[in-house]
Amino acid sequence: MTDLNSDIFKTIDPERRGTTSEEVISQLREMIHRGELRPGDRLPPERDLAKLLGVSRPTLRAGIRSLAAVGVLQSRQGAGTFVVKADGPPSLDSSPLRLMASLHGFTSAEMFEARQSLEMAVAGLAAERATGDQQAAMSEEVAGMFASLDDPEQFLVHDMRFHQTVAAASGNRILTSLMNMVATILFDTRIKTVKRATDLKESAEMHRHVYRAIREHDPEAARHAMSAHLSKAQRAWEAETIETQENGSDNSEGNG
């Protein structure tokens, strides 16, 4: 039952501005903008939709693929094409940033700094706005960290969840998304770093400082605590990298 087969799909005008597939993208984009397609909705089958839009199936598929590439649509063979469900925090695909990093030779230091700036911003906002529930969630994650000082992988889970919680408490989903985008790229790095487990206790302490500043609704203290935490993490990573450098396989360092 395609309850979308009404006339909300308008035939593409031949007097289009760009290419046909670009026009398809615009059509779908506008439908999402106008709210005619909402998260979780299933699009009509490609064959039908192609006919509705007045284009061939390959052209339609090209448009769908472009939107799928940026994380707006998702196709599942045999099932259909869906508007991506807003499960939990909205997230932007990090692959564009990742590729841009490769293209322009971004250094890891730059990545760390970007993350630090974003985390400081959300920490400051979180200190202004965090609800009791959110504070409790942060506290729990901090407790989880202290409880898994001997289990680096588990520690990392709590670590990431803590940062997620802080981001959510900032109340700004855009900053949260951007932060996640950058953090995702640094994720592999963090796994390696945390596995060394040199100072998990110190890391947990620093997280607790962030939490306390947020609890006290002290944005400046929260920003500083977060900044200190990430600076420490970066230094730990750098030390790690230098030690492992003889391997020389990692190309994260562009230094073009």
Added chain:
Amino acid sequence: MTDLNSDIFKTIDPERRGTTSEEVISQLREMIHRGELRPGDRLPPERDLAKLLGVSRPTLRAGIRSLAAVGVLQSRQGAGTFVVKADGPPSLDSSPLRLMASLHGFTSAEMFEARQSLEMAVAGLAAERATGDQQAAMSEEVAGMFASLDDPEQFLVHDMRFHQTVAAASGNRILTSLMNMVATILFDTRIKTVKRATDLKESAEMHRHVYRAIREHDPEAARHAMSAHLSKAQRAWEAETIETQENGSDNSEGNG
């Protein structure tokens, strides 16, 4: 000149993990990662590349299109497919963020806040690092603003260039890209707001405050000046929006 037709293109294994086109994407991604494809390079013709990778042309095109959608590749009919040139500041495509805004009903207030946070971050970094040339460029743009108080469009040009310069002076291209991504979405808004030209003089003054703080290498002052400037801009936009609200045509406000 296809010095790329060598064996750097490996045939896709049938024992692939995902779909064929996903594998194509991975192949191209890795080639960019490894530096075998660099900004400005032209890919082999689709027909040749499809044969080299062992896939059909539509499948290859699907992969290319996905990468084009995220701004890594760019196809020009009759010319070829190119790895996007790193002309000036690297930029991320803002359409993903724009669509996500529609999907999740992001409010403009959230956008403004995100932009404010990012601009504050780069302003702070710029205060620490701006070179003499960059400071001079900022000064020039501020002068340009004062010189075009009666020409809102020209004023906006200097306004944007000023922010660009500050971002460049931050030395962090990732933050710059993210900032541009958000700023691009608010661009249309800014055009409308600045056209009212109610307080261009005050705006120019505030930009000068930012410039002076950066010149004095005072990050905290730079952050505050930038924050004040953007808060003011946001208030101006909000007032504008309320006045124009009876029109009711703008869908930027999700408030879902």
Added chain:
DNA sequence: GAGCCGGCAATGGTTAGACCTTTCGACGTT
């Protein structure tokens, strides 16, 4: 009667081949 299993239909994924449109360079003319 309930639950499991197989097959069928729907749907996206892939391929093939052809033709159109645009671009850009090379050649010839002025």
Added chain:
DNA sequence: AACGTCGAAAGGTCTAACCATTGCCGGCTC
């Protein structure tokens, strides 16, 4: 030497089919 024209090259689009996966529905079994 400069300009214009032509053609090859390359991406854009289309038709038509087949493959692979998914999900449902009906029949079979316990």
